[in-house]
Amino acid sequence: MGCGFSQDGQVQQLYQFRKLPSAQDNFEIPERPENRRKTDRKYLVAFIVVLIVLIPFLVYTLMYTDLRTLSGTDNCGNFCGYKNKKYDEWACTGKDYTDQKYQYLEGYVTINDVLRIRKRECVTSCPVGYEPTFHTCIRKSNTVIRNNEQYDESNLTMEDFIALLGNIGRDIRHGWWAIVLSAIASCLLCFGTMSLFRYAVDFVVWFILIGSVGILAIIAGLFWYAYFKMKDSQPIDGKQVKDGASGFMVLAVIFSIIVLCLIIVITCMVKRVKLIIQLFKEASKSIFDIPSLIMMPVWTSMLVTIVFLIFIILTVFMAFAGKLTEVASTPSGLYLEYMQNSVMTIALVYNIFAYIWVTEFIIGAQYMIIAGAVSAWFFTRNKQYLDAPLWTAFTNFTRFHMGTVAIGSLVITIMTIVRGLIRSLCENEKTKWIIECCMSNIEEFLRFLSKNAYIQTAMHGQPFFKSGKRAAKLLVSNAANVIAVNSIGDFVLVIAQLLLIVVSSVVGVFIAKATQTEHYWAIAVICVFIACCMAGTFFAIFEATIDCIFICFCEDTTLNDGMARPFFMSKGLMQFIEDSKAIYPKK
Structure with missing residues (x-):
């Protein structure tokens, strides 16, 4: 445990880290607001500049946006169903297609044996054998056979689909009380889970660990039983049963290996599980003592949702932007299309980056x-x-550390874009899978380091890279505990979250059935979605709190010795320190 250096040396390093005079003994964690300074300001300026520069790109692109493109055009770019603008350079423009509301695609025209252009025409009604779908004439499908009965696909119209949506909406309005009741039930289950983590965390952690091993062992046993039973049977079709037996054997081996690995990990880290239990206790205590923490993921989700909706709306409008351009000229006439120029393409990519x-x-x-x-x-x-x-943490962030988050988020953004580009450019599926696996792990590692750098900045008020370096040293010096928290701890949280989602979803489905509506499944889907969101919100705050308390625990053991400098940690964590000294004596 600890860094392996003396506490006095670590305190001196903290003075140097914060640029404090060595004579100052009474430093505070977290750093007081009056002693903080703005960190990584240039990255905050860059963040603001990126958003400001996006504005003219958006304005230019949206100036050429025309949603009438959805209605279709003829060969000269005249919109179907509208009176069109006349362009002096093209005599075929300016047609009045108020009565011709449908676009009919006739075929392709090949120009210079290279360019193939689709012939387009605006018509009053679709020709025989075609039906209108979103203002475009689509060829009708033939009669097909489904479930031994014949259906004419032409009878499955958009009107029927809209009517179905209307009926579903009516049932959802009728069963609004079930959605509200399901949300309340999910909320109560979340608080119940929090209470279990506070008052019965030992039972919860060991129940999840032992229960998971037991369930996986039972599944492995069932697969082995099925394999031996199928292997010893006298099949009619020997090859088919042999393949089935081989499949059961593969599954049995996989689950057996998983069970064996879990047993080894839990056995080797049984002492570290005590730290995980104490961290869970401290996390639940802090959330109960600062109940406003619960609302943080809610506000974050709302902001992220608003940003996502703005991004989707802007992207849709930008996708329909284009300038009328002459594509080809043939003896039969001109071919004009609305095409995006390089500025519009850059704006679209820039918008994705900014989002x-x-x-x-x-x-x-x-x-x-x-x-x-x-x-x-x-x-x-x-x-x-x-x-x-x-509130103090919020004001510290807005006054001093927005630049630190700007650089941290920029690192993740660049990594995300590079990962997406490599994935899209790679054609070989095996190579793509290997690259995706490597890049995803690198991205998760960068997220892990960024989060711990944020924690250090929140505690000490130092810049991103400086805080990240200190966080990395703390994590390396407590490597065994880091592995335990990020393996067993995360496993316990994932299983607990899945159990919470399953229980909340089952409750939601039963409540939805009680509405006795025709489309109760739609209400059930909404209830399950709410359950997933609430469970995700609850465990997001819980996981963030655990990560922070773990770094605080590392700082406490690094800077204090429990005697000349008393620990800040709880008695439970102090007991873990004493037990660790007996088990892992200092070298």
Whole structure:
């Protein structure tokens, strides 16, 4: 445990890290607002500049956006169903197609043996054998056979689909009370889970670990039983049964290996599980002591959703932007199309980049604010004297550390874009899978480092890369505990989250059935979605709190010795320290 260096040396390193005079003994964690300074300002300026530069690109592109493109055009770019603008350079433009509302695609024209252009025409009604679908004449499908009965696909119209949506909407309005009741039930289950993590965390953790091993062992046993039973049987079709037996054997071996690995990991880290249990206890205590933490993921989800909707709307409008361009000229006439120029293409890519950066910035801001509040809670001996830690963390972020989150989110954004480009450019499926696996792990590692850098910045008020370096040193010096928290701890959280989602979803489905509506499944889908969102929100705050408390725990053991410098941690964590000294003596 610990870094392996003396506490005095670590305190001196903290003085150097914060650029404090060595004579100052009474440093505070987290750093007081009056002692903080703005960090990574140039990256915040870059973030703002990126958003400002996006505006003229958007304005230019949206000036050439015309949603009438959805109605289709003729060969000269005249919109079907509208009176069109006349362009002096093209005599075929300016047609009045008020009565010709449908686009009919006749075939292709090949020009110079290279360019193939689709012939387009605006018509009053679709020809025989075609039907209108979204203002375009589509060839009718032939009669098909489904479930031994004949259906004419031409009878399955858009009107029928719209009527179905109307009936579903009516049932959802009728069963609104079921959705509200399901949301309340999911909320109560989340708070019940939180209470279990606070008052019965030992039972919960060991129940999940032992229960998971037991269930996986039973599944492996069932596959082995099926394999031996099928292997010893006298089949009529020997090859088919042999293939089935081989499949059961592969599944049995896979599950057996998983069970064996879980048993080995749990056995080797049984002492570290005590730390995980204590971290879970501390996390639940901090959330109960700072209940406003629960709302952080809610506000973050709302902001991310708003940004996503704005992005989708802008992207849709930008996708329909284009300038009328002459594609080809033939003896039969001109061919004009609305095409995007390079500026519009750049604007579309730029919009995607800005969206990813803004989204990652919001998520990073949430993490830093939570870290500031939780670290203030951890390093306060008398929790009754906590004075609005979440608000203090928020003001520290907005006044001093927005630039730090800007650079951290930029790193993740660049990695995300590089990953997407490599994935799209790689054609070989095996190579693509290998690259995707490597890039996803690198991205997760960068996210992990960025989160811990945010925690260090929230605690000490230092820039991103400096904080990341200190966080990396802390994590390396506590490598065994890091592995335990990020393997067994994450496994427990994932299983607990799945159990919460399943229970909440089952409750939601039963409530939806009680509405006795024709399309109760639509209400059930909404209830399950709400259950997933609430479980995700709850465990997002819980996981962030655990990560922060773990870093606080590492800082506490690094800077304090429990005697000359008393620990800030709880008695449970102190007991873990004492047990660790007996089990892992210092070398």
